[in-house]
Structure formats: structure tokens, C-alpha cells
Amino acid sequence: MKVTTYSELMAEQARAAVRVSGAHHSSWNGKVGATDPSRKIRGSVSWDHTINYSDRLVTAPLKDMFQNARVHNQDPATLRSYREAIKTVHHENTHALAAEGTEHADGKKAFQNLPEQALEEGITEVHSYDNLNEYIDELGLEEIAPGIKTAEAHSSYDHYTPAARRFTEGIGRNTGVEPSEVVRRLAVVNPAEKFRTAAEMLYENSDLPGKIPEQEREAAIGRIEAAMKPSFSGLKDLKAEPDKEKRRRESALAGGAGAQAGIDEVRALSREWGQPAPEARVERGVATEQGRSNGQAELPSDLATAVHASRSGSEPLGSVSRLSEDQMGSRRSGTDSTPERSPEIQR
Structure with a gap:
């Protein structure tokens, strides 16, 4: 929908973000408030x-934009204020995007953790910044403010x-997925x-689905997920680094290390599950590889998993029962008593 007033922009902001991103829906409740004027x-x-x-x-730049609609040759500073304002609108509406069966608030506890907070803000800004002109086109704002796209x-x-x-x-x-699609x-x-x-993308695009039993899939993905998080833990502290280039360089290195940690975990899992099962003896009535060759019964799946883990001396990948959602990789850590902190852009 092409908007012609500030009110129409506010009404259409979430739907436009959904169209640009292909998200299932927006969690926006239809209300618009004001940030604390004492904070940047x-x-x-x-x-x-x-x-x-x-x-x-x-709010003020966007209202001014509509009051001066279709005025050509706006000065660069004014057009920049319009573009910065609409970028904020796109950023906040990107935060509100959610998958089917979920809402933005489902991530409240996770957002209190430094790795999750860093990735949430980083991905939201990258997506909203890189797709800003598409968002402007969805809303028809180039017609309202000629030159805003450039x-x-x-x-x-x-x-x-x-x-x-x-x-x-x-x-x-x-x-093999384009980085823009990963974002x-x-x-x-x-x-x-x-x-x-x-972590699911790394898992599904590897040889692991052909090696790991389906009942162990969740635990394997949890290991990959957990491996990627530590590199993001210190990113919040980089905000205090006065050297901008060093700040950006250290941030990039941390992001690369996070991806590599997940890739390395996939390789470790592939090695663990790719080794041939060891020859074993029949002990205490348990059928082993040797026993099966003599016509004895196969190991139950839970014992087979334990035997598999014993080959390398590592802990078993997971129990027989599927982990509950609040046990997966610690991403549900935190308590409801944690003070609320909303995703926000700070200057």
C-alpha cells in the first residue's frame, strides 16, 4: 500500500515489513508510543x-516529510533526517517479526543473555538497513520525498x-545459501x-542427517547452537571502544569465530557418528556386534547410542527421550524477574 499521510504510514508499517521480509507475521499490537526524551x-x-x-x-521528521510532500530538491540534511527516521521504523518493525506459532515476546528471556542480544540487534540492523529501499518502495515514500532512496x-x-x-x-x-538469505x-x-x-541451517546442509538418528537430531543441533554463542558474549563491551575501526574489526572477528565454531562442531559430530562401531563382547546378557553376527538380537536404541558414544570416550550426545524446549542449549535461560529491556537503537 502506498501511504500519503503520517497516520497511514503508522497503520501500514508492520504489514510492509512483513512483505519485505517474507515473515509469517508481525507481533506489533497496533500501538505507537514515545521513547524517553532524556535518553538517546x-x-x-x-x-x-x-x-x-x-x-x-x-516522529517529527516523518510528519514534516508528509507536510512537505512531493517537494523536489530538498537539501541533503533534510532528506537524511527522513531516511534515518524511516530506517528506525523499519528496524523496530523488523524486531517485531515472528515465525508461525511464536511472538516477539517469546524471546524476552533469551534477550537478557549477551550473545542473543548481540545477534538480535546485529541481524535486525543488517536486514533493515540492507532492505530499506525496498521498504520505502512498499510504502511509496519516494513519491512523498523525492530523493529519499539515495x-x-x-x-x-x-x-x-x-x-x-x-x-x-x-x-x-x-x-551454499546466500548471506542475504541467511540474514x-x-x-x-x-x-x-x-x-x-x-544451527539448523548448518545441520541440514551437512552430512549429519544421513548419519545421526532422528531421535538425536535435537541434541546435535543444540550442540552446534551452543558452540556459536561464546564469541558473541563480549560484543556489548565493544561499544566503549573509542577507536571505531578497531571496534568494527573486533566485532567482525567475533562474528567469524562464531560461525566457524558452529562449523567445527558439525565436523566433530560428523567424525563421531562416522566412525565404525567397535567390536564388543556379550556381557551380562547384552547383545553386541559379535553377538548379532551369531544370530543374537540387536542392541536397543538407547544402548546403541551409549555404545556409540563410548567409541571416542565422549559423553553420549543425548538421552533417549527428546529434550524439552526449556532444556535446549540454554537459550531459555533467565528469569521473569529480570528487568525488561526493549530492543532499541542508541546513539
């Missing part, structure tokens, strides 16, 4: 799914975005599911 925050999404904007940095606008979160880019590039190279797939799930989505 352009926008945020509350855990009740209200979207909040800075009156000075977002105006200058800077990416935010330079302690997070280089890591997100390098991370998705690493996942893309290993899976999109992570952007349309909530904070609790981003690392898991990346």
Missing part, C-alpha cells in the same frame, strides 16, 4: 509489542553489525530462535 534512543519495541519512537528524531544514512550498532555480517557470511559459505531467515524469528535457526 531513536526507537524500541516493548515486550507487550508496542512500538515506540523518539518524538524529536523519528539520501545518506548510516548503519547503527557498529559493535554488533560487523559480527552479524561476518557470521551470516560464514554460514552462507558453508551451506532474512534469522530476521524473521525472535531472539530465542536466531542461533538455533543458524
Whole structure:
């Protein structure tokens, strides 16, 4: 839908973000609030799914844009203020995207963890920045503010975005999926599911599905997911680094290390499950490889898994029962008593 007023823009903002991203839906509750004017925050999404904007940095420029609709030859500073404002709108609406059967608030606990927070903000900014012109086209804003598509606008979160880019590039190279598509797939799930989505991509595009029993799939993906997180733990501290180039460089290195850790875990799993089963003796009535060759019964699946793990001296990959959702890879850690912190762009 092409919008012609500020009110129409606010009404259409979430639907346009869904169309651009291909997400299942937006969690936005239809309410728009204002950020705290004492803080340098352009926008945020509350855990009740209200979207909040800075009156000075977002709402005022956008209202001015519609009041001066179709004015050509706007000065660069004015066009930049318009573009920065609509980028914030796209960013916050990207936060609100969710997969089928989930909502943005399902990631509240995970967002309190530093790795999940870093990846959430980094991926959200990369997706909203890289697809901003498509978002502008969906809303018809080039007609409202001629030149807005070519105006200058800077990416935010330079302690997070280089890591997100390098991370998705690493996942893309290993899976054969374009990095932009990796970004999109992570952007349309909530904070609790981003690392898991990346881990699933690595798993499904490897030789593991042909080696690992289906009942062990969840545990294997959990291992890959857990391996990728530590590299993102220190990214928040990079915000205090005064050297911008060093900040971006260290962020990129962390993102690359996260992707490589997941790839290395896939290789480790492949080696573990690719080794031939050892010759074993019949002890205490348990049938082994030798016993089966003599016509005895096969090992039950739970004992087979334990025997498999014993080949390399490692712990078994998982128990016979499927792990519950709150046990997967610690991504559900945290308590409801943790103070709420909304995703937000800070300057």
C-alpha cells in the first residue's frame, strides 16, 4: 500500500515489513508510543509489542516529510533526517517479526543473555538497513520525498553489525545459501530462535542427517547452537571502544569465530557418528556386534547410542527421550524477574 499521510504510514508499517521480509507475521499490537526524551534512543519495541519512537528524531521528521510532500530538491540534511527516521521504523518493525506459532515476546528471556542480544540487534540492523529501499518502495515514500532512496544514512550498532555480517557470511559459505538469505531467515524469528535457526541451517546442509538418528537430531543441533554463542558474549563491551575501526574489526572477528565454531562442531559430530562401531563382547546378557553376527538380537536404541558414544570416550550426545524446549542449549535461560529491556537503537 502506498501511504500519503503520517497516520497511514503508522497503520501500514508492520504489514510492509512483513512483505519485505517474507515473515509469517508481525507481533506489533497496533500501538505507537514515545521513547524517553532524556535518553538517546531513536526507537524500541516493548515486550507487550508496542512500538515506540523518539518524538524529536523519528516522529517529527516523518510528519514534516508528509507536510512537505512531493517537494523536489530538498537539501541533503533534510532528506537524511527522513531516511534515518524511516530506517528506525523499519528496524523496530523488523524486531517485531515472528515465525508461525511464536511472538516477539517469546524471546524476552533469551534477550537478557549477551550473545542473543548481540545477534538480535546485529541481524535486525543488517536486514533493515540492507532492505530499506525496498521498504520505502512498499510504502511509496519516494513519491512523498523525492530523493529519499539515495539520501545518506548510516548503519547503527557498529559493535554488533560487523559480527552479524561476518557470521551470516560464514554460514552462507558453508551451506551454499546466500548471506542475504541467511540474514532474512534469522530476521524473521525472535531472539530465542536466531542461533538455533543458524544451527539448523548448518545441520541440514551437512552430512549429519544421513548419519545421526532422528531421535538425536535435537541434541546435535543444540550442540552446534551452543558452540556459536561464546564469541558473541563480549560484543556489548565493544561499544566503549573509542577507536571505531578497531571496534568494527573486533566485532567482525567475533562474528567469524562464531560461525566457524558452529562449523567445527558439525565436523566433530560428523567424525563421531562416522566412525565404525567397535567390536564388543556379550556381557551380562547384552547383545553386541559379535553377538548379532551369531544370530543374537540387536542392541536397543538407547544402548546403541551409549555404545556409540563410548567409541571416542565422549559423553553420549543425548538421552533417549527428546529434550524439552526449556532444556535446549540454554537459550531459555533467565528469569521473569529480570528487568525488561526493549530492543532499541542508541546513539
